[in-house]
Amino acid sequence: xxxxxxxxxxxxxxxxxxxxxxxxxxxxxxxxxxxxxxxxxxxxxxxxxxxxxxxxxxxxxxxxxxxxxxxxxxxxxxxxxxxxxxxxxxxxxxxxxxxxxxxxxxxxxxxxxxxxxxxxxxxxxxxxxxxxxxxxxxxxxxxxxxxxxxxxxxxxxxxxxxxxxxxxxxxxxxxxxxxxxxxxxxxxxxxxxxxxxxxxxxxxxxxxxxxxxxxxxxxxxxxxxxxxxxxxxxxxxxxxxxxxxxxxxxxxxxxxxxxxxxxxxxxxxxxxxxxxxxxxxxxxxxxxxxxxxxxxxxxxxxxxxxxxxxxxxxxxxxxxxxxxxxxxxxxxxxxxxxxxxxxxxxxxxxxxxxxxxxxxxxxxxxxxxxxxxxxxxxxxx
Amino acid sequence: xxxxxxxxxxxxxxxxxxxxxxxxxxxxxxxxxxxxxxxxxxxxxxxxxxxxxxxxxxxxxxxxxxxxxxxxxxxxxxxxxxxxxxxxxxxxxxxxxxxxxxxxxxxxxxxxxxxxxxxxxxxxxxxxxxxxxxxxxxxxxxxxxxxxxxxxxxxxxxxxxxxxxxxxxxxxxxxxxxxxxxxxxxxxxxxxxxxxxxxxxxxxxxxxxxxxxxxxxxxxxxxxxxxxxxxxxxxxxxxxxxxxxxxxxxx
Numbered sequence: 001x002x003x004x005x006x007x008x009x010x011x012x013x014x015x016x017x018x019x020x021x022x023x024x025x026x027x028x029x030x031x032x033x034x035x036x037x038x039x040x041x042x043x044x045x046x047x048x049x050x051x052x053x054x055x056x057x058x059x060x061x062x063x064x065x066x067x068x069x070x071x072x073x074x075x076x077x078x079x080x081x082x083x084x085x086x087x088x089x090x091x092x093x094x095x096x097x098x099x100x101x102x103x104x105x106x107x108x109x110x111x112x113x114x115x116x117x118x119x120x121x122x123x124x125x126x127x128x129x130x131x132x133x134x135x136x137x138x139x140x141x142x143x144x145x146x147x148x149x150x151x152x153x154x155x156x157x158x159x160x161x162x163x164x165x166x167x168x169x170x171x172x173x174x175x176x177x178x179x180x181x182x183x184x185x186x187x188x189x190x191x192x193x194x195x196x197x198x199x200x201x202x203x204x205x206x207x208x209x210x211x212x213x214x215x216x217x218x219x220x221x222x223x224x225x226x227x228x229x230x231x232x233x234x235x236x237x238x239x240x241x242x243x244x245x246x247x248x249x250x251x252x253x254x255x256x257x258x259x260x261x262x263x264x265x266x267x268x269x270x271x272x273x274x275x276x277x278x279x280x281x282x283x284x285x286x287x288x289x290x291x292x293x294x295x296x297x298x299x300x301x302x303x304x305x306x307x308x309x310x311x312x313x314x315x316x317x318x319x320x321x322x323x324x325x326x327x328x329x330x331x332x333x334x335x336x337x338x339x340x341x342x343x344x345x346x347x348x349x350x351x352x353x354x355x356x357x358x359x360x361x362x363x364x365x366x367x368x369x370x371x372x373x374x375x376x377x378x379x380x381x
Numbered sequence: 382x383x384x385x386x387x388x389x390x391x392x393x394x395x396x397x398x399x400x401x402x403x404x405x406x407x408x409x410x411x412x413x414x415x416x417x418x419x420x421x422x423x424x425x426x427x428x429x430x431x432x433x434x435x436x437x438x439x440x441x442x443x444x445x446x447x448x449x450x451x452x453x454x455x456x457x458x459x460x461x462x463x464x465x466x467x468x469x470x471x472x473x474x475x476x477x478x479x480x481x482x483x484x485x486x487x488x489x490x491x492x493x494x495x496x497x498x499x500x501x502x503x504x505x506x507x508x509x510x511x512x513x514x515x516x517x518x519x520x521x522x523x524x525x526x527x528x529x530x531x532x533x534x535x536x537x538x539x540x541x542x543x544x545x546x547x548x549x550x551x552x553x554x555x556x557x558x559x560x561x562x563x564x565x566x567x568x569x570x571x572x573x574x575x576x577x578x579x580x581x582x583x584x585x586x587x588x589x590x591x592x593x594x595x596x597x598x599x600x601x602x603x604x605x606x607x608x609x610x611x612x613x614x615x616x617x618x619x620x621x622x623x624x625x626x627x628x629x630x631x632x
Contacts, residue, residue: 223495223504226486230479237477240439241491241546242465243501251498 007217011352015300016213023206033195040202040270042310043209044070047263049291049302050209050216051256056288057296058225059252060232061149065157066260066287068164069132071279073261075168075175076131078274079115080124081184081192082176100181106173115174121188128265129258136257140250147246149235158281165280180275184268192269205266209303212259216299219255228252260287289332294342301344308343390453392417392584393438393554398447400437407433409608411447415554420585422595424619425605426629431588432474434605435556438586439471440464451554462496470552474559474588476539480532484523484542487531488514491546513549521545521575537568541575548579555579556586561594573597592630604629 008016027039048066055061086100094104099111117123139160143153168175176182184192191197219225227248231238239245268274277283286309294305309331317324339345393415400408408430415421423431436442438449440461449456456464465471479487492513495504518524521541526534531542540560547555560576561569569591576585576598589595595602595616602619604611606629612622619625 219502222502223490223506224498224501226479226482227490227501229481230487230490233479233481234477236441236473237479237543237546238490239461240441240465240471240473242462242493242496242550244460244462244497247498248501 007221011348012217012300015298019300019303020210023209024203028199028202033198036202037198037270038314039307040198040205041267042307043205043303044263044267044270045287045290045310046209046303046306047212047266048256048260048287049294049306050212050299051259052288052291053296053299053302054216054219054228054259055252055256056291057298057302058220058228058232059249060228061249061253062151062154062288063157063253063256063284064154064281064288065159065161065284066256067279067281067284068157068161069136069257069260070264070267070283070287071164071168071274071276072132072135072264073128074264074268074274074278075181076118076124076127076261077265077268078181078184079118080121081187081268082181083111083115083118084187084189085183085185100176101183102176102179102181103173108173112174128261132257132261133254136254137250140253141246144246144249144253149249158284161279161281161284165276168276168279176275178276180273180277181268182273182275184272184274187269193272198270201266201270205270208262208266212262213299213303216255216259220299224248224251286328289328289335292332292335292342295344295347297341298344301342301347304343391415391450392419392452393586394448394450395434395438396448396450398434398437398444398449400433400442400445406608408437411605411609413603413610413613415584415586418582418584420580420587420598420600421603422587422589422599422601423603423605424589424592424595424629425611428607429605430608431605432558433608435471435558435586435588438464439469439556441471465550465552466493466496468553469556470547470550470554471556472543472547472558472560474562476536476543478531478534478539478542478546481530483528483530484518484534485514485527487542488517488545488549491549493550517545517549520548520578522571537564537572540564540568540572544572544575544579552583554584554586558588559590560587561589561591569594 023043028036031039048070052063052066055063082100086098088098091097091099091101091104094101096104096109099108103111118127139157143149143156148156169178172178186192192201227238227243231245231248235245238248264274264278267278290306290309291302292305293309294303295301309328313324313328316327320327335342341348391414395414396412398408398411399406411430411434423434425431433442437444438456440456440459444457447457451467451469454467456467456469459467479490482490489506489510492510494510495501515524515527518527521544523534523538523542523545526538531539534542544557544560557576561572564572573594580598587598599616601614602616603613604619604622604625611628612619612625620630
């Protein structure tokens with residue numbers, strides 16, 4: 001039986017160990033703090049990509065609006081940090097000290113009501129999960145209960161991303177507008193800007209990433225994971241097996257939203273600001289591309305996809321700023337046409353079988369050696 | 382009427398059922414009744430509304446007017462998954478199985494437990510599930526294919542798998558839409574044998590074109606034509622009905 005009670009099968013275990021080794025050991029040892037912080041930034045998108053694996057890869061629900069949830073999580077975190085950075089002494093030159101600088105510039109004289117609870121870190125952490133979760137629940141319920149799906153759903157999520165961006169930019173007195181929330185300094189008095197803080201934040205983020213990988217893997221292995229796959233293929237058959245398809249879609253969409261929000265919150269912490277340029281249509285589509293390149297059926301693939309595409313983006317956009325976006329588009333088309341399962345599909349189809357063959361032939365050779373052990377010279381290792 | 386003589390309650394009572402698609406009445410004022418443990422076959426020319434009737438009963442299509450009572454429950458007001466939970470199972474015309482899942486997983490999904498989101502998260506593959514899956518797999522001739530991905534099954538095996546997925550739900554009313562269509566002769570014989578075994582202790586509503594197959598299994602036959610009943614009764618009676626011969630059996 002292929003049905004095992006193990007959490008990871010052999011190749012997944014290898015994937016897990018490889019990723020853990022790279023993120024926990026190799027990258028921190030080989031990169032300087034600046035580059036490591038860049039990796040931390042790339043990895044915030046890996047959270048989104050893991051969510052998309054569940055929602056899009058497994059559930060077949062393509063969301064082109066994950067930037068919305070990334071943004072909601074990021075803004076929740078940024079609001080807390082911004083409030084802390086806007087203490088009365090830090091802002092005493094403002095006409096109203098004690099409120100964020102952009103409010104002061106927009107002639108707002110007291111902290112708006114919805115900002116008040118973000119003085120509390122506990123509330124903020126809850127909000128990072130609950131605000132995007134509830135928002136996804138509302139969108140999901142409104143759409144999936146009415147059986148809106150496929151392309152229509154994708155377009156609606158894109159519209160939501162556009163609306164939220166416009167809202168954030170337009171309400172600059174409350175949100176910091178197009179510049180976003182900048183100059184974030186401390187987390188409960190702990191300065192997040194110096195190098196050692198960046199390293200700690202990096203490790204904390206990688207830890208959270210593995211927690212999310214664990215949750216996603218758990219969901220994948222339950223019956224719910226199999227129902228998602230079933231639903232993607234034969235929605236009606238699932239429905240006529242007694243399941244409410246809409247509820248399962250809502251669940252997958254909410255999980256993807258929560259993962260994205262955690263990524264957004266980590267973005268605000270690691271990068272030190274949050275702006276609407278990570279919320280709109282283009283970043284949302286980029287997030288889908290990371291997932292597609294890594295492999296939308298593979299949790300680990302999604303992480304690699306986020307890392308590699310972002311590495312490429314940084315290095316290529318420095319040398320060819322004009323061409324980079326075309327390159328990204330071309331990459332997406334190429335992946336969809338030639339490698340629908342992305343890098344992880346290439347690995348599973350071409351690399352893995354070779355490794356297996358190599359191991360198998362070694363094993364049989366080793367067996368042969370063991371049989372006539374004293375025959376001649378030691379085998380070359 | 383004699384006191385104390387109650388008419389036997391029907392398992393399924395379809396009354397004055399009408400559905401119209403942009404003015405076209407695919408099913409028009411249709412009434413029929415299915416008793417417990419009855420095998421009813423619906424036949425009729427193409428476009429007679431046979432599949433639409435099944436769609437209406439299982440909730441896939443919403444009725445314009447009329448009622449469908451199953452064990453006294455009004456099905457027209459329920460959602461598809463609720464209808465399944467009251468005990469109505471439906472097989473589609475083209476085999477619809479989950480090709481990216483194994484035979485075991487296909488059957489397991491249909492096992493009637495843990496059907497809510499959190500129920501399915503907490504679902505455990507225990508001995509009861511394994512046993513039932515193996516039992517059903519044996520019935521549908523797929524016992525040694527449990528770990529095979531469904532996309533590697535033949536057309537006939539997919540049809541059996543879907544029948545198995547319905548069996549594991551243990552519905553009181555089983556609706557089959559052309560279960561032997563596209564099957565080889567030997568598969569057909571095996572399917573007839575399978576159906577004869579599984580129709581015990583439940584009512585079955587079958588759409589079929591293969592008249593020999595219909596004769597083999599039907600207790601009662603309903604002939605549909607243009608969304609209405611043309612004739613109803615035993616196979617013998619229907620076969621000799623001049624109206625039926627004219628529109629359906631004659632050619």
